[in-house]
Every structure is written in C-alpha cells, then in structure tokens.
Amino acid sequence: MITILARRELRSLFAAPATWWMLALLQFILGWFFLARVDDYLQVQAQLAQMNSAPGATISVAAPLAGALGLLLLMLIPLFSMRLIAEERRNQTWPLLASAPIFARQIVLGKFAGLLAFLSLIIAAAGLMMLTLWQGTPADPGLIAANLLGLWLLAASYAALGLYCSALTRQPVVAAFSALAMSFGLWLLEMGNGTVRALSPNAHFQNLNVGLVGSSDLVYFALFIALFLLLAIRHLQAEQQGRTRRRAVKSSLFLLLLLATMGGLYSLAARFPAHWDLTRNALNSLSPASAQVLAQLEGPLTITVYAADLLDAEKGEVRKLVGEFIGLYQRYKPDLSLVFVDPVKQPEVTRHSGIRGNGEMVVEFGGRREHLAMLNEQTLTSALLRLARGREELLMVVSGHGERKLDGTANHDLGEFGKRLQQNGYRIAPLNLAIAPDVPDNAGVLVITHPQTRLFPGEVAKLLHFVERGGNLLWLLDAEPLRGLEALAEALGLVLPPGIVIDPAAQEMNAPRDWALGVGYPPHPVTRDFDLITVFPRARALETVTESEWQRRILVEGALKGWISPQPGARFDPHRDVAGPVALALALQRQTGEHEQRIVVVGSGAFLANAYSGNGGNLDLGVNLLNWLAGEERLISIIPPTARDAKLVFSRHQLTIAGLVLLVLFPLLLIAAGGGLWWRRRT
C-alpha cells in the first residue's frame, strides 16, 4: 500500500511542469557551481602541489557541491512537501484517501517515500556530477559516498519536517512557509555550541560532508525523521478520531514521552560513539602513530588553549578550529579535556603560564606540562609522546672534526633533522671525544657523521669501545676517505667499495646525475608502512663481509638499473663500474646479553642535510631510523598521506563539453519536458 501511494506521489510530481522547471533551475545552479569549483581547483592545483598534505580534488570540488545542494534542498523541499497533504485538502481530493481502507501511517509513509524517491533522484544526479571527476582524477569514492549519504539523510529529514507541516494545515503556502522557517531555524542552530548545535541537522551533515560517518549522526537523523513522521501520523489519526480533552492530554503525554525517549537515545548514542572514516586517506582520523601514543597515555589529559571569546569573530574562529582539531583526539581518548582561557579576561593566569599569543596551548599529563605554539598533528602528538615517555632520550653527536651538525643551519648541516628529533622528544648533545673520557652511558644513541679531519686513534678506540659495550649507533657515511674510521667499518663487518652510486632513475626525474633514489624497502620495522621515495645525494654503496656476528638487513635499496662508478659518467662502463642494485642503508643487530644492540649505517650523510632533507620522505625515514635505534620503533613519525586525487586533468575541450551539457543541454531538456507537459495540459 505504501508503494502504491508513493508511486502516485512520484507520478504527480513528475506530471507537474513546475517540477521540471524547478529541476532545470537546480541543475543549472549545481552545474554552474560544480564547474566553478573545478575551474578554481585547476587554477590552484599547481600551488597546492607544493603543500604538504594538500587537499585533493574530491574534497575541494565534490564536498562543497554537496554542501551547496544541502542548502538548496533546504529551500526546495518545502515547495515539494507542501503539496503532500495540504494541497490534497485544498483540492478536496483528501476524502479519497480518508475514506479508503488504509491507516494514517500508510498515508504518511507512502507520501514520505514518494517524495524521498524524488529527492533521491536529485541526489543521484548530483552524485553523477561528482563521478565525472573520475574523468580527470582518481576521485575518492568513500568521500563521495559519505556526502551522498549525508545529503540523503538531510533530504529525508527536511522531507519529514515538511510533511508534518503539510499535515497541519489545508493551505499549501502556510505549509511551505512554516516548513521553510523551521528548517532554516534548525539550520541556524549550527552556529551554536554544545546541545544547541547538536539539534541542527546541518551540524550532523557537516561530519558526513568531510567523509566521517558517526553513529551519533546516524542516530540523530533516524530520530529526527521518526519524530516528524510520528507527529504527522498522530495528527492524522487525531483528525480521523475526533478531538476530545482526554485524547489531547494523552497525545501531549505521548509527545513528552517521545521527546524524552529520543533525547535519551541520542545521548546514549553520543556517549558511546563509533566512527567510520570513509575517506581514502583517512582525512578525519589520526595517524596510527598518534592513536598509539594516545593509547599509551593512561589517565586524564588536559589541554588548555588560550584563545579569545567567541565575541570576537576572528579569534572566535580559533576556538572553533581548535575545538574541531582536539575533537579528533577526543574521539580516541575520551578523558581528554579541552579548556579555553580568554587571555583578555584572565591576564594573570595567562601571564603566569607564560603565554604570549592567541591560540597558544599548554598540554598537561601526569603532572608534566608541555607548551605548544603551533597546532597540528605532528606537534601535538610529539608533545604527547614526550609526555608519555616521561623522560627525554639523549642523543650524542660526535663533533670536533668538522662533522655535519644537528643544530647547524648550513646547507650541509642536519639542523632540520635535529629540530624534528627534538619535537619527537630527543635531547641532542655534542660529544667531543678528545675531552670526554668515554662515550657516556646515558647516551641512548650515538650519531656519527662524516669527519672532515682525521680522528686520533684514541678517539676511535673510545668509539670501538662504545660499540663493543652494545651501544646503539647511527653512522652517516659520505663518499670520502674514512679518516680514521676504517677500524669502525671493520668492527661492523662493512665493506665500502670506492665510487658513488649512479642512478638513471634519478636522471629520468631530472634530478642530478649523482643522486640515487631509494625506492625499495625490504620488510623491516623501520620502513613498515613507509612508501615514500627517498633521495641519497652522492651516496656510496654499502656491502658486508660474508662472515659476521651481526645480523644484517638492507633498509633501503636503490639504483636498480644503476651502477657504482668512481666518476659520475653518463654511461655504464663494464671495465670500471659495478652494476646495481645497491644497498644504501643497512641495519645491523646483535644480541649482547639481555640487550639487543642496533646500528644503522647510511651511505649518504647528505641525505639528511638541510639542502636535501625536504626531498621525498628523507626526514621521515631519518626519524624512523632514530626511533628504531632508540627502541621506539612503534612510534614512527606521522607522514601526512598525499592525496591521490590531487592532480586533476581536464582539457579545455572537455571543460567546454561539460559546460555545454551541464549548463545548456540538461537544463534545456528539463525545460522542454516541462513545456511539453504544460502544452499537453492546455489542449
């Protein structure tokens, strides 16, 4: 019976010329909006490509399109929903349904289903428009699916609300205006906070708009739709049974009970939230590394943000953004509390905390504090990591022979890398072997970069002693004489063939001839889930002796089609050169008592130098190496995934055709269909 009613409703919608004209207008607006967004994206994508974790085409085009359609639906649905019941009353066709042997709920559900089927067609058409993105880029299907689901739920909610308004009156115009006023009012509630905001369908749609499906959002929409359908059914039932005082009391009690039950159900759903991030790159989720850090933090965590009140629009925005960002962490750690302090209203507290700017924050956990001036996942998770660890890992860097410095700013220094390490909770200290009696015991990891002057035998002996005692070591080699470190290479069983690695693959990417690309990562904890290209300038090849007490694993392999050559020639010379592939980084392990000793050797010190560390995943690999050396292999660094749909390719030709079809052909066809109906009706 519901399908019969729904089908008639759908037919009568399509029988009205006005419907087709409205669809033509909607199609034109959406088409225009879509093309404008595509055009915008095409213009800025070159700049976006420079950014770390730039937004993809789907989130830049499809998501705003869905948002625009959501707003259009808010305005359009009352125009369609008003006719459902009010117009039947005004046209005196209502007795046909009222005298038929059907229940009020069948009428309500049938009409709702009919309208929703019609709206689904509109949403499906918008979905098709989003799918045309595939012509130019591998768009994110999960994000599109979440958006369409959100639109559908939003449309169903507005339709249920409009249906209820239509049941209340016999004037379609009154029904349309009351539905519009109510849905617009609910839309505005999105600006509010907390519970007020949670009442707005738009607030829940926004989660789906970014690709996040939350159980509480789904429950909200289901309750919203059920509430207004139930109210409409109750109203029609009361109309058929006649109104008495007793029934009025009963129905107000019913309404109260219904609202209370729904409120209860919703808060239950909000208390035990479940989320599904449908986006391909998990845009709305923390990286596994952050999630792991949060899981390690036992007990409450407080984040105090010093941001001005909402009254100031620009600074109020800070609170909203911070709230959204921290909300992401709160999803993983519910006992994370966020406190806002207004620096203007509470200057003493602010000064006491040493806060200077708006938006600064203090993270507190287990009595320890961490001060943050910048807010992103990398900095916050790093701070949490330091708090979780409770102590800082000491990193000693051999110095005094013109080595690359971890706090230097010169091109050949490793300053950027050092900064990243500090963010990750490492303390860096130089170690002058000429002065220090030995490598200190509290050094978690020792770093050796290539010396420019020869080490004294006494210094080398201290290094060898350190390795012998089971110390963990990162050795960054360059294609230069070892200057006293030959003994160390021998102790590690390393064989260092002369010459540098030549990689034609790098030349194909217009990189200098003496660069090698790290593309192969044999399975190892350091490179788990790591698939970025790394760059090794002027690298030397690493080989090992066959018999050794060390377990040797290749970390990075390169120059698959390349070779080792004393001179960076363009061609492979079989008499002089040795063919690849080549190991660019090695991990060595051995058991010393209870402890597992870990050593990493990399064939290029320049790979982490300031001049090159920004290339590919160099810094990330460097941090991963140290985390593994420090026994923190689970805490690998956060690599913002690159959007696969970041490159949108549409030719002028394609755009012209799309414009003609979306802005001219489709609207004209729809107008013609409506005109045909209108003409047929007149004759």
Next chain:
Amino acid sequence: MTSPLTLSAQHLTRFHGSQCVVNDVSFMLRRGEVLGLLGHNGAGKSTTLQMLAGVLPASGGTAEICGIDLAQRPELAKSSLGYLPEQPPLYRDMRVDDYLCFAARLHRIAPARLAEQLHLAKQRCGLLECGHKLIGTLSKGYQQRVGIAQAIIHQPAVIILDEPTVGLDPAQIREIRELIRALGDAGSVILSTHLLHEVEQVCDRAVILSRGRLIFDGSIDDLRRHSDIESSFLRLTREEA
C-alpha cells in the same frame, strides 16, 4: 424485510464548534435498497454522509458498515465502502485509467483483477472512450462519472453518493439515475439530494433531514400516501421549522 443490513447509523451527532450540525440521527440501510437523504441546503446531509464515510469523526453516536463499527475498526469497515463526496476527489493531472487503478489499489483490489474491474467500472459509468484522457481536460459531467466510477470500482456493499447529479445536463442525469438504480439492485446505495423527483424516481426509501434532525424515515410510498411528494416534503420541513 429479510435482506441483510449493510449500514446502520445510531444517534449520529456532530458539532461544529458549539453548533450542532447533525443531531441524533438514526437510520438503516439494507442490501438491495437505494436510500435518498433529503433536505434543504444546510440541513446536515453532507455532514451525515461524511461521518458515514469515515472522513469526519462523529461527536457522538455510532455508524456500522456491514456490522463493523466505523470508529473502532475503520480500515475494515471502509473496505466495504465506496464514497463520492460533493466535490469529486479527482487528481486533475492523472489519466482516467491511472486514477481508477489507483483508487482500486487503495481498496486492495488484487493486481490480477485490476483490468477486469477497471473495464466494468468504466462500462457502467460510460467512460470506455476516455480512459487515456487527462481528468483535468474532461467536462464536468464526465468528471462526475469518473467520481462515481472511483466509488464503485471495488464493488462495495455500501455506496455513498453526495449529490451525484448536480451540474449535469438532463441526458446525463438520466443515465446516472439508471446507473444508481442498477447499483442499488446489486448492493446498497445512499445518496443525498435536494431534488424531490430524483428521490421519487430512484429511491426505495427516503430520510428527510431538517436542521440536523431526522424528521422522516419511510418508504416513498409512505411519503406519497398523504398527497404528492413535494407537498409532503414541504409540509414536513415546515412543521419542523
């Protein structure tokens, strides 16, 4: 009479606000009968029929269709009911066939029997020629026929017709009256009118309402017995006034 009861109204009362529009009206209808509901404009004829069709709730009293209480089991009682309101409930943008099929499906006619019933109803109402026409393009007389077809397509036991011949030309009126007579032979019909000779021609019994009260319930012969029908109708309504 021995034929079974199809409709029974007991003490039907309806208030519009504080005004009593229908006051304690009781009557019955049996199979094979055509009952005429007579009265001046505003006597409460349409309100009474609306209550019998389950479109308007009664403020008091009960109505039973084929022994089923309309207020208690509306969906069951309404299945033996066909109703044509004063204004035919027509969707102007639908074709006649589609509309009648929809009405039939609303009354739970099985899809298998749909074509047969549709043909029968169209045949009886003289609509065989215009199944493909849009209802909005039909003349008033044909729209009225579609309205009647909608009320009889599921062959209900009780057919309620509210002023079925209003606005029709004499030839159409005659056809419709013949149709009503035929319907009355198969089931039972209750129709309202303010035309006395219509009652005389098609009805077996008449009920006269005046200002919401029932003032006469008897056969046409009873009504005729005193003198001619018109003067007895006027006498009865005047007495009441």
